[in-house]
Amino acid sequence: MTPEKWFGVVSLFPDMFAPFTQQGVIGRAVKSGKLSVDTFNPRDFTHDRHRTVDDRPYGGGPGMLMMVKPLTDAIHAAKSIGGENSKVIYLSPQGKPLDQAGVQRLANIDRTILICGRYEGIDERVIERHVDEEVSIGDYVLSGGELPAMVLMDAVARLVPGVLGHKASAVEDSFTDGLLDCPHYTRPEVLDGQKVPEVLLSGDHEKIRQWRLMQSLVRTKQRRPDLLNHLALTEEQQRLLDQYQALLRQ
Numbered sequence: 001m002t003p004e005k006w007f008g009v010v011s012l013f014p015d016m017f018a019p020f021t022q023q024g025v026i027g028r029a030v031k032s033g034k035l036s037v038d039t040f041n042p043r044d045f046t047h048d049r050h051r052t053v054d055d056r057p058y059g060g061g062p063g064m065l066m067m068v069k070p071l072t073d074a075i076h077a078a079k080s081i082g083g084e085n086s087k088v089i090y091l092s093p094q095g096k097p098l099d100q101a102g103v104q105r106l107a108n109i110d111r112t113i114l115i116c117g118r119y120e121g122i123d124e125r126v127i128e129r130h131v132d133e134e135v136s137i138g139d140y141v142l143s144g145g146e147l148p149a150m151v152l153m154d155a156v157a158r159l160v161p162g163v164l165g166h167k168a169s170a171v172e173d174s175f176t177d178g179l180l181d182c183p184h185y186t187r188p189e190v191l192d193g194q195k196v197p198e199v200l201l202s203g204d205h206e207k208i209r210q211w212r213l214m215q216s217l218v219r220t221k222q223r224r225p226d227l228l229n230h231l232a233l234t235e236e237q238q239r240l241l242d243q244y245q246a247l248l249r250q
């Protein structure tokens, strides 16, 4: 069996991960043993009557931080399961933006610990001491790192061999070669008077492949030219793009 990929999630809200690990693609990956997710709740590592997990920031200011000792105890518990050389990732807006290339890199790591911050975040010394990588899923602020952790696990799990059937890998392909996905169509052939592009009904698979590639290129050029800047287009891709632009100029 392919060695399973393990995620250890440090979170004050472990119940948020139950629906995520029991449904859909991820649910199947967990059921088939290709993926496993363990949660570690800092609150389980408190010893005071109120089970305190937050603490005040030095220097004052609004909000609280995650209390250090319960957090580091939870991290140590996760490392005792995943192993001392588990990759430790902290989700935060200050992190490196996550893109498909980053997802592919993380897909090659078998043991990953994800730290989900709450309140205003965590003590910088915990980041310096325990965190290998700070990762951001986008330039916006969320109430916790749990949703970013699920986004990361979903994107990574899709790349684990056997998790996706062959059918769903079309989406992967377009992003893997750095392009946006082409338009998709299904029944009915005419929807509110709008027909499905003829080529898709032609049965000519080479023409369909070229049409889809052209659509991906044009969409990427129109919607995300920045993605094209980092791409070395293949000879075929360049030809198709030139062909399309020649069409536009007619």
Ligand SMILES: NC(=O)c1ccc(NC2CCCC2)nc1
Residues within 6 Å of the ligand: 091, 092, 093, 117, 118, 119, 120, 121, 122, 135, 136, 137, 138, 139, 140, 141, 142, 143, 144, 145, 148
């Ligand atoms: N863009 C992101 O990936 C992201 C991650 C965590 C977060 N909030 C957390 C971070 C510390 C306390 C709440 N917000 C946004």
